[in-house]
Amino acid sequence: MSIILNKFNKCVTRHFKFTALYSTQTHFGFQTVDETEKSKKGSVMKKHKVLRNKWKKIRRKLRRQKIAVKREELLQKQEQNRLNSPTYQKWLKSQEEIEEFEQNENERIAAMQYEKWVEREHSAIDEWKTIQNKLEKIKQEKAQKELLIKLEWEKEQKKIKETEENKKKKEELQEAKNAKFIEEIEMYINNLGPLPESINVSTSTRPDQPLCPFFSKVAACRFRENCSRNHIRPGISNTLLIPGFYKNFELNMRYEREFDIDISLECDEKEAYEKFYEFFEDILVELRSYGQIIELNVCRNQEIHLMGNVYVQYRSRRHSLKAYRNLCGRFYGGRKITAEFCNIPSWSEAVCGLFFRKMCPKGKNCNYLHLYKNPGGKYQSKPQRNRNENSSHSYRENKHNSIKTERELQSRTSKEKRKSSKREKRSMDSLSQSEKLNTPKWDNTPDRQNKSSNSLNWDSDDD
Numbered sequence: 001m002s003i004i005l006n007k008f009n010k011c012v013t014r015h016f017k018f019t020a021l022y023s024t025q026t027h028f029g030f031q032t033v034d035e036t037e038k039s040k041k042g043s044v045m046k047k048h049k050v051l052r053n054k055w056k057k058i059r060r061k062l063r064r065q066k067i068a069v070k071r072e073e074l075l076q077k078q079e080q081n082r083l084n085s086p087t088y089q090k091w092l093k094s095q096e097e098i099e100e101f102e103q104n105e106n107e108r109i110a111a112m113q114y115e116k117w118v119e120r121e122h123s124a125i126d127e128w129k130t131i132q133n134k135l136e137k138i139k140q141e142k143a144q145k146e147l148l149i150k151l152e153w154e155k156e157q158k159k160i161k162e163t164e165e166n167k168k169k170k171e172e173l174q175e176a177k178n179a180k181f182i183e184e185i186e187m188y189i190n191n192l193g194p195l196p197e198s199i200n201v202s203t204s205t206r207p208d209q210p211l212c213p214f215f216s217k218v219a220a221c222r223f224r225e226n227c228s229r230n231h232i233r234p235g236i237s238n239t240l241l242i243p244g245f246y247k248n249f250e251l252n253m254r255y256e257r258e259f260d261i262d263i264s265l266e267c268d269e270k271e272a273y274e275k276f277y278e279f280f281e282d283i284l285v286e287l288r289s290y291g292q293i294i295e296l297n298v299c300r301n302q303e304i305h306l307m308g309n310v311y312v313q314y315r316s317r318r319h320s321l322k323a324y325r326n327l328c329g330r331f332y333g334g335r336k337i338t339a340e341f342c343n344i345p346s347w348s349e350a351v352c353g354l355f356f357r358k359m360c361p362k363g364k365n366c367n368y369l370h371l372y373k374n375p376g377g378k379y380q381s382k383p384q385r386n387r388n389e390n391s392s393h394s395y396r397e398n399k400h401n402s403i404k405t406e407r408e409l410q411s412r413t414s415k416e417k418r419k420s421s422k423r424e425k426r427s428m429d430s431l432s433q434s435e436k437l438n439t440p441k442w443d444n445t446p447d448r449q450n451k452s453s454n455s456l457n458w459d460s461d462d463d
Contacts, residue, residue, distance in 0.1 A: 189322045199321075201235040214367050217350045219342030220305045222367065234341050238320045239295075239313045240327075241342040246279055246298050246308040247333065248272065276372045283332075287312055290326060291319020295347060296379035300355075300370045311344065311369075347381050 082088045187193035205225060212229035215221040219241050221231065250272045276298065287293060295313035299306045314320040320341065327339050344350050352368035354360040360370070374380040 185321065185325070189318055189325070191318065195236070195317065199235050203233050203235075205231045217344070218306070218367065218369060219311075219344060220309065222303060222305045224305065232343075234343050236317050236321060237341045237343050238315070238317050239311060239342050239344055240320050240323055240339050242310040242312070242327070242337060242339045243305075244308045244335075245283075245310040245332070245337065246276075247335075248275055248308070251300070251302055251307050273372070277375055280372075280374060283310070287323060290323035291315060293379050295381060296374065297347075297351075297369065298372045298374075300372050301366065302364045303367070306367070306369065311342075313344070 181196060181198065184193060184196040185199070188195050205227070207230060209228060209230045212221055212227055212231055215227070215229070215231045219239075220243070221227050221229075225231075280296075280298070284296070287296065292315040293312060294315055295311065297311045299309040299311075301307055301309075312320070312323065314323065324339050324341065327337050330337050350369050352360055352366055352370055355366070355368075355370040356373070360366050371380070
């Protein structure tokens with residue numbers, strides 16, 4: 001404080017000296033000065049204001065300092081009084097006790113929590129140990145199971161290898177049997193050995209049931225494998241059936257007429273026979289190359305099980321087997337050929353005799369064979385049905401004869417009949433003449449009663 005007061009006194013003395021000099025100069029008339037002196041006086045006045053402001057500031061500061069010193073003294077007195085007062089001492093003691101109590105409680109709680117944490121840690125360690133033991137047991141069980149699975153897999157692999165080896169052996173044996181069987185068949189076909197016994201075995205669909213009348217006559221049934229009667233198929237015979245071999249627009253007209261009534265105008269009888277003759281000449285060359293043909297019939301039925309079926313009857317089973325071997329698996333007209341052996345006891349019972357006279361009462365639903373007429377009647381027997389039969393077919397035949405004839409007479413005029421007959425005769429004559437020129441002598445229509453086997457070494461093979 002003394003240092004500050006000394007500085008303040010110095011400043012005040014300087015200020016008063018300056019003001020005294022200035023007042024004496026103005027009192028003695030030294031007011032006539034230059035412009036430079038006026039500028040000096042202005043700067044002196046400015047400095048006076050600055051010094052004045054500083055002095056005020058210092059004075060305020062001193063006042064604040066005095067007030068602060070007094071406040072500090074009061075506070076010290078109050079603190080001393082408070083320290084000396086017994087109530088304050090009691091309060092301090094109570095606060096210390098409270099703090100000690102809180103500290104002890106916190107320590108106790110911390111100790112309890114630590115104990116609990118230790119217990120939890122021990123329990124967690126025990127649980128971890130139990131889990132580890134369980135995991136070890138599971139690993140051991142898993143390892144045992146894997147071992148068992150591996151052993152079973154090895155056993156299965158051994159079994160599979162054994163089965164594969166057995167299969168290979170069986171396949172090799174089967175291949176050897178098949179090769180031997182094929183050799184026997186080749187020898188039989190080439191007239192160098194007897195017929196193998198394994199091929200001459202017939203199969204039946206329902207042996208406990210009676211025979212299917214239509215299948216036994218025609219070798220085809222509309223119910224096929226779902227028929228309730230028995231179908232017997234021979235292992236080998238002299239007759240081959242090629243189902244669905246012939247395809248023509250006329251045969252599919254049954255289903256197309258339901259949507260188009262005038263579809264019959266697209267296919268005439270003459271056009272149908274022209275296409276059939278082309279097909280007949282095409283297959284005849286191939287079928288004659290396998291052996292002597294006795295019967296060759298192409299079905300004209302529109303039923304699915306008979307549509308386009310081709311029946312070929314050879315002189316012997318050797319020829320039919322050769323044809324079966326060479327035809328199966330081949331393609332004709334973009335379609336795969338499938339052939340099968342069949343038994344037809346008599347063609348007169350299988351063929352519908354009323355169809356050629358256009359008097360069949362069942363029409364498209366007939367289950368007997370409606371055949372195309374071969375050119376020149378080659379390889380085709382005339383149907384001779386027994387008129388004394390008591391079947392429904394013969395009964396309907398006698399019943400509808402008069403009705404059919406009347407309708408045909410009314411529908412066709414005599415001129416159309418003459419024209420159509422002349423055209424058919426011309427086409428038939430031209431085809432028969434070309435066949436006579438191209439075919440060998442032995443391939444003409446054979447005599448059915450002459451069944452000599454002079455060219456064969458094995459008489460037991462022939463039918």
